[in-house]
Amino acid sequence: MADIQAAIDKIEAEMARTQKNKATNYHLGTLKAKIAKLKSELINGPGGKSAGSKDAGRGFEVSKSGDTRIGLVGFPSVGKSTLLTTLTGTASEAAAYEFTTLTCIPGTMKYKGARIQVLDLPGIIEGAADGKGRGRQVISTARTCNMILIVLDSAKPVTHKKLIEQELFNFGIRINQEPPHVKYVMKDAGGISYQEITLQTKGMREDITVDQFIDVIEGNRKYMPVLYVMNKIDQLTIEELEIIDELPNYVPISSQHKWNLDELMEEVWGRCEMLRVYTKPRGQAPDYDEPVILHATNPTIEIFVNRIHRSLMDSFDFAWVWGSSAKHQPQRCGKTHVLHDEDIVQIVKKN
Numbered sequence: 001m002a003d004i005q006a007a008i009d010k011i012e013a014e015m016a017r018t019q020k021n022k023a024t025n026y027h028l029g030t031l032k033a034k035i036a037k038l039k040s041e042l043i044n045g046p047g048g049k050s051a052g053s054k055d056a057g058r059g060f061e062v063s064k065s066g067d068t069r070i071g072l073v074g075f076p077s078v079g080k081s082t083l084l085t086t087l088t089g090t091a092s093e094a095a096a097y098e099f100t101t102l103t104c105i106p107g108t109m110k111y112k113g114a115r116i117q118v119l120d121l122p123g124i125i126e127g128a129a130d131g132k133g134r135g136r137q138v139i140s141t142a143r144t145c146n147m148i149l150i151v152l153d154s155a156k157p158v159t160h161k162k163l164i165e166q167e168l169f170n171f172g173i174r175i176n177q178e179p180p181h182v183k184y185v186m187k188d189a190g191g192i193s194y195q196e197i198t199l200q201t202k203g204m205r206e207d208i209t210v211d212q213f214i215d216v217i218e219g220n221r222k223y224m225p226v227l228y229v230m231n232k233i234d235q236l237t238i239e240e241l242e243i244i245d246e247l248p249n250y251v252p253i254s255s256q257h258k259w260n261l262d263e264l265m266e267e268v269w270g271r272c273e274m275l276r277v278y279t280k281p282r283g284q285a286p287d288y289d290e291p292v293i294l295h296a297t298n299p300t301i302e303i304f305v306n307r308i309h310r311s312l313m314d315s316f317d318f319a320w321v322w323g324s325s326a327k328h329q330p331q332r333c334g335k336t337h338v339l340h341d342e343d344i345v346q347i348v349k350k351n
Ligand SMILES: Nc1nc2c(ncn2[C@@H]2O[C@H](COP(=O)(O)OP(=O)(O)OP(=O)(O)O)[C@@H](O)[C@H]2O)c(=O)[nH]1
Pocket: 074, 075, 076, 077, 078, 079, 080, 081, 082, 083, 093, 094, 095, 096, 097, 098, 099, 100, 101, 102, 121, 122, 123, 124, 231, 232, 233, 234, 235, 253, 254, 255, 256, 257
């Protein structure tokens, strides 16, 4: 490993020494290609085989911070690092050769009052989930996220999207689908029967595929929202752009030119399922700058109160709630009341 790194350093030094002009263009190009090959070996092992790294299968160690975590996954050089730097301001090296990024670089950004952690990851190649060096580490880290952005280069073949999806699938990640509403019970004889719980929840039968049934039996599946970020649209014609714009879950952007990042963040927000709840001290205006961010799964007043302070529930009497969850403005609510996005809450303590 150290040898490969030393070889890379040597070539990089040579590139730095070489003047850029027409005569040296070809030579520089060869050097770049050499670096890409060496870096590929560093990540994927010689010839793209498993490097047998002890880290394979474990994620990169980056501590979670913020209200939600988003991972950037894609082939090499699609522009993941450029996007991280554009979104979060955290510098992550970007360059025209593949495998520039060798580890996980976290950055954070603030959006609608929420702190979003964005993880830049090394590029993955086909076979990543089967243990090709750091590919497993990349996907393990992606599994720790609340959402994945699959970054694509709009000038590259559309088959890349399928390949990335397959890698995630092989690692138990299920994209943009609900977990099947089915549970199974083991029979004494060892056979399996399954019982549908949708009958109670939806009053109708949900047909599940064999694949989904296997997922239920295997367990350990992660159901994650995914957006396809079509980068480098500055290379496209208007006609090509119009086609992409029609595709569901696609957001065309240019990270280099900072094009369409507003739409990207709007789409991210819509899938993160976070809500903003504003606190309102008695006799004062609500604090719209620092909302308490709750996750949509169980946004009760009790969770809201605990987020403000662990011991606050001890003195909690009731809350006044303004907003769409309130039947009238304000509504007096207990701790089990379920809050909506942009509700305003004033806590009243026991005397
Ligand atoms: N034309 C164009 N080029 C871009 C855009 N975004 C990034 N690039 C270029 O694409 C190349 C790769 O960018 P990186 O950000 O290093 O890509 P990466 O996906 O992080 O690459 P690895 O870390 O090697 O996997 C660089 O030369 C960038 O300047 C874009 O929106 N348009």
